[in-house]
Amino acid sequence: MQVHKTNYQVNATPRLQVLSEDEIEAIYYAALRVLYETGVRVYDKEGVNVAHSGGAIVEDTTDDSSLVKIPHYMVEKARKTVPSKVVITGPDRRYRMELFKNNINYGGGSDTPFTLDPYTGERRRATYKDVKNFARIAQALPNYDFHMSLGITQDTAVGTYDRWQYLAMLEGTSKPINITAVDLEGVRDQLEMAYIRVGGKEEWKKGPLFSLYIEPVSPLSHSEEVVQKLIFASDNDIPFVYTPCPLAGGTAPTTLAGLLVQSLAESLFGIVISQLRKPGAQIIIGGLMSNMDMRTTIYCYGSPEMALLSAGYTDITKWLRVPEYETAGCSDAKIFDEQAGMESAINIATAGLVGGNMIHDVGYLDSGLTSSPELMVSSNEVIGMTKRILRGIPVNDDTMALDVMAEVGPGGQYLDHEHTFNRFKTEIWQPDLISHQNYENWTASGSKRFNERVHERVIEILETETEPLLDDAMYKELHRICELADARHKDEELDVNMFA
Amino acid sequence: MSEIFEQLATFIIEGDDEKTPELVQKALDEGLNAKDILDNGLIIGMNEVGVRFKDGSMYMPEVLMSAKAMHDGQELLRPLLAAAKVKQSGKILMGTVKGDLHDIGKNLVSMMMEGQGMEVINLGFNVDPEKFVAAIKEHKPDVVGMSSMLTTTMRFMGHTIKAIEEAGLRDSVKVIVGGAPLDAAFGQRIGADGYGYNAGDGAELAKRLLA
Numbered sequence: 001m002q003v004h005k006t007n008y009q010v011n012a013t014p015r016l017q018v019l020s021e022d023e024i025e026a027i028y029y030a031a032l033r034v035l036y037e038t039g040v041r042v043y044d045k046e047g048v049n050v051a052h053s054g055g056a057i058v059e060d061t062t063d064d065s066s067l068v069k070i071p072h073y074m075v076e077k078a079r080k081t082v083p084s085k086v087v088i089t090g091p092d093r094r095y096r097m098e099l100f101k102n103n104i105n106y107g108g109g110s111d112t113p114f115t116l117d118p119y120t121g122e123r124r125r126a127t128y129k130d131v132k133n134f135a136r137i138a139q140a141l142p143n144y145d146f147h148m149s150l151g152i153t154q155d156t157a158v159g160t161y162d163r164w165q166y167l168a169m170l171e172g173t174s175k176p177i178n179i180t181a182v183d184l185e186g187v188r189d190q191l192e193m194a195y196i197r198v199g200g201k202e203e204w205k206k207g208p209l210f211s212l213y214i215e216p217v218s219p220l221s222h223s224e225e226v227v228q229k230l231i232f233a234s235d236n237d238i239p240f241v242y243t244p245c246p247l248a249g250g251t252a253p254t255t256l257a258g259l260l261v262q263s264l265a266e267s268l269f270g271i272v273i274s275q276l277r278k279p280g281a282q283i284i285i286g287g288l289m290s291n292m293d294m295r296t297t298i299y300c301y302g303s304p305e306m307a308l309l310s311a312g313y314t315d316i317t318k319w320l321r322v323p324e325y326e327t328a329g330c331s332d333a334k335i336f337d338e339q340a341g342m343e344s345a346i347n348i349a350t351a352g353l354v355g356g357n358m359i360h361d362v363g364y365l366d367s368g369l370t371s372s373p374e375l376m377v378s379s380n381e382v383i384g385m386t387k388r389i390l391r392g393i394p395v396n397d398d399t400m401a402l403d404v405m406a407e408v409g410p411g412g413q414y415l416d417h418e419h420t421f422n423r424f425k426t427e428i429w430q431p432d433l434i435s436h437q438n439y440e441n442w443t444a445s446g447s448k449r450f451n452e453r454v455h456e457r458v459i460e461i462l463e464t465e466t467e468p469l470l471d472d473a474m475y476k477e478l479h480r481i482c483e484l485a486d487a488r489h490k491d492e493e494l495d496v497n498m499f500a
Numbered sequence: 501m502s503e504i505f506e507q508l509a510t511f512i513i514e515g516d517d518e519k520t521p522e523l524v525q526k527a528l529d530e531g532l533n534a535k536d537i538l539d540n541g542l543i544i545g546m547n548e549v550g551v552r553f554k555d556g557s558m559y560m561p562e563v564l565m566s567a568k569a570m571h572d573g574q575e576l577l578r579p580l581l582a583a584a585k586v587k588q589s590g591k592i593l594m595g596t597v598k599g600d601l602h603d604i605g606k607n608l609v610s611m612m613m614e615g616q617g618m619e620v621i622n623l624g625f626n627v628d629p630e631k632f633v634a635a636i637k638e639h640k641p642d643v644v645g646m647s648s649m650l651t652t653t654m655r656f657m658g659h660t661i662k663a664i665e666e667a668g669l670r671d672s673v674k675v676i677v678g679g680a681p682l683d684a685a686f687g688q689r690i691g692a693d694g695y696g697y698n699a700g701d702g703a704e705l706a707k708r709l710l711a
Contacts, residue, residue: 043601064626113651113681152651152681159652182652217601249561250604294559297608297698369680494658496689 013392016353018312024319027257031264032072039069040220040269047227047273054276064224070272078272081279084321086239088146089207091197091469092174096207097145099284099323102355104390105145106348106383108138109330109361110180110213114370115151116335118458123334123370125499126151130371131165133462134363135172137376140461143383146176148213150363150371154499159492160485162186163193166210167478170197174469177210178241178360184228187212189485191236193478197470204237211239211284211358216266218246227273234274234281241325241358242270243287247299248309250292256309263289264316271322284358286325289313293332298367302331302343310347311354318355326356329379330364336374336451340365344375345382352386373458374451381433388429433457504532505541508573512545513552515565520573534580538617542577546570546615553700560608560699567615574617588619590710593641593673595623595632597656602649605679609645609696612703618710629656629663636669643706646692648679658690674709678702 019027039057042048043065052058057069085100097105115126118133134150149165156164162182169177170193181187194209195201214229216222222230233240244266246252252259267285274281289309290300300306310327317324328351333339344362351359361368362383363376393399404419414420433453435442442448448456470478504527511520520542527537549566552558558566581588592613596606603625610620621639623631636644644664648654657677664670677687678696687695693709696702 111651154651158655161651221601223601247604292560294561295553295556297560492655494655494690495662496658498654498658498686498689 010395011392012394013390014353016311016350016355017315018308018354019315021319024316027260027264027316028319030261031268032075034220034261034265035070035075035268036072037069038220038265039067040222040265041065042068042222042227044222044224044227046231047222050231050273050276054272068269070269074272074276075268078268078275079320081275082271082322083280083282084323086211086282086284086323087207088176088178088211088239089209090173090175090177091170091209093207095145095175097176097358099357101318101321101357103357104352104355104359105357106329106359106362106379107144107146107175107178108134108148108150108376109364109368109371110148110150110178111152112150112364112366112369112371113152113154114366116365116370116372116374118373118462121335123366125154126371127155128153128164128168131168132172134371134373134376135169136466137373137458137461138175139173139466140464141377141380143380143387144175144362144376146178146358146360147173148178148360149180150376156482157486157489157493158498159489160186160189160482163189163482163485166190166193167482170478171468171470171475178213178358179210180213181229183225184232185485187229187232187238189481191238193481196474196477196481208237208239208282211241211282213241213243214270216242216244216270218244218251218266219262220266222266222269230270230273231277234277237282239282239284240274241284241286242267242274243285243325245288245299248289248291248305249294250297250299252289254291256305256312259289259309260312260316263313284323284325285317286310286313286327286358288327288361290327298332300332301327301361301364301367302333302339302347304346306330307347307350310356311350314351314354314356317357324357326351326354326359327361328352328356328359329362329375329382330368331375332365332367334366334370336365336372336378336454340372340375341378341450344379348379348382349386349389352383352390373462374454377457377461378433378450378454381431384432385429385434502540504530505537505544508537508541509545509548512542512566512569512573513548515562515569517565517569517572520569521576524573524576528576528580534577534584535586538574538577538581542570542573543617546617549615550700550704563615563700564608564611567611570617571614589617590643590706591619591621591639591641592643592645592706593621593623593632593635593639594645594647595627595635596625596647596649597653597660598626598628599656600648600650600653601625602647602679605649605699606645606647608699609647609678609702612699613706616703616707618703618706629660632660633663633667633669636664636667636673641673643674643676643709645676645678645702645706647677648682651681654679654681654686657692661691674706676702676705676709 060067138147290306328347331340331343
């Protein structure tokens with residue numbers, strides 16, 4: 001074959017890049033300086049010891065904590081063993097979340113105190129049933145690759161709610177889950193539950209059923225509970241998310257680059273400790289970076305800075321070759337309204353375009369305080385649109401269709417051409433809830449606004465009977481672990497019902 | 501005289517923490533009364549800051565600079581006011597409850613309170629009920645403020661109130677609570693005297709309870 005074409009590059013997907021390689025390196029080396037010169041405060045003796053044995057400088061030790069300074073070589077060493085890919089699967093092994101460079105997965109957020117009632121729209125405390133319902137919605141919608149508890153179960157014991165909400169999620173979904181835990185004991189109990197669900201420890205090793213959410217406190221503080229979880233997860237082959245939530249102007253510099261530096265230093269500490277403890281420990285770093293609104297002091301979940309910071313951080317993690325925890329599908333709107341739609345669409349698209357790996361917080365309203373079933377359903381559609389954009393525009397002889405164009409010729413039409421017939425379904429995205437109706441069709445079907453159509457879909461999903469995911473025996477076994485935890489912690493509960 | 505007061509109020513609104521104490525000193529040197537300087541200068545300025553923050557024309561960092569200017573100016577007046585036996589505007593004990601390391605929200609409220617002229621004793625974070633009780637005995641505050649960022653640590657607000665009751669101190673203090681996962685209903689249920697939904701609201705709540 002005669003070769004004529006040279007230096008031809010293909011753009012298989014559109015690309016978004018916020019930071020250049022030089023900028024990423026500048027941020028990385030700045031973070032190394034923070035770790036070595038400013039240091040981080042560690043409130044866990046075992047964690048301090050692990051760091052110290054690896055070469056860290058330990059000073060300013062008080063009753064409860066030490067200042068730990070990490071030389072750059074410790075970070076460089078940890079980077080040699082930290083995995084560039086983490087896999088989490090569902091109890092249904094067909095659901096498999098692969099986290100590595102440029103591979104996107106979307107899922108819900110976790111642990112909102114409030115939720116919007118799917119029937120009345122009322123904002124109220126979330127319950128076990130809500131958590132199960134959200135999991136059922138995630139199960140029903142194809143664009144969700146993992147799930148988190150969209151609500152704290154507040155009709156269960158307060159100190160052991162984590163086990164209950166894990167059970168509620170297992171009742172609703174067989175997709176991978178990112179769990180939260182009250183403390184180390186909560187992790188242990190949920191790990192036992194997962195072993196039961198998957199069929200033992202060896203099965204877990206073949207594909208862990210959950211990752212563990214761990215949140216160090218910005219700026220540069222790692223609490224006892226956080227470090228204990230980090231060490232336990234490393235020891236027990238539990239993938240974990242180590243995600244600070246720095247707030248520009250509040251718990252981090254107001255300048256976005258400074259926030260990225262601090263956030264990276266906070267997560268690098270997690271990488272160092274986990275790799276010292278167990279080389280190959282599966283860590284995912286991220287995750288929620290935004291600005292404080294200086295009028296109201298809220299943590300912004302829908303701001304352009306939130307989307308931009310997440311995207312910039314994704315660039316850094318790609319360079320580091322560490323799986324990333326990204327944020328999107330969330331809003332500061334109080335109810336599911338136009339603002340919710342706008343903000344979530346912008347951040348979902350940005351996260352997809354930049355290639356965030358584990359994109360969480362879909363379904364968050366009210367700055368992370370309230371979960372919305374409507375936002376879950378509408379975001380499924382937005383993720384679909386985003387994924388269409390990400391398929392890009394393949395350019396080849398078939399897609400440029402010169403022969404078809406010649407056949408149809410000037411003044412012809414393509415509608416009845418075989419080329420159209422064979423390709424339109426894969427080439428052109430079909431909306432589900434978004435209306436492409438003409439005006440007459442739209443009025444004939446009730447002149448429904450988008451939010452009404454979304455609401456109807458929520459109810460349809462919730463009222464569609466599905467096969468139970470847990471059989472009776474397994475449910476009882478899992479339930480027993482929750483009850484035993486309650487019994488152990490009975491004395492810590494208040495006399496009054498906190499949430500009623 | 502009124503020019504000095506006006507200028508003081510302006511410095512407070514502008515958040516000028518250098519010129520405010522300088523002018524307070526100058527006013528004192530000129531023989532003005534400490535209480536007048538406070539009431540007609542500093543507080544007038546701070547009240548305007550409160551109004552502007554509420555209507556959205558002033559931002560949090562600007563309010564905090566004003567609070568700092570207020571605090572620095574007031575420091576010069578405090579001993580004189582005490583000597584003249586002028587009733588000060590209240591002592592607040594602040595802390596983030598047991599098990600919770602979230603510090604910034606509670607510190608914001610504290611700064612806003614100081615900006616309103618209140619004296620704040622800040623116990624920091626991870627403060628267990630016994631420590632709250634001991635601090636009440638030591639400092640004899642008018643109001644105790646508790647903060648929590650987590651549903652799991654919210655409980656300790658209830659435990660702390662109970663500990664205060666058991667120590668026989670409940671009638672001597674007002675108790676207020678705040679933090680992202682809370683709401684007013686929760687505050688009522690555990691027997692608090694009030695709930696503040698953000699830093700400004702918390703400071704205003706304390707002010708109302710002191711009145």
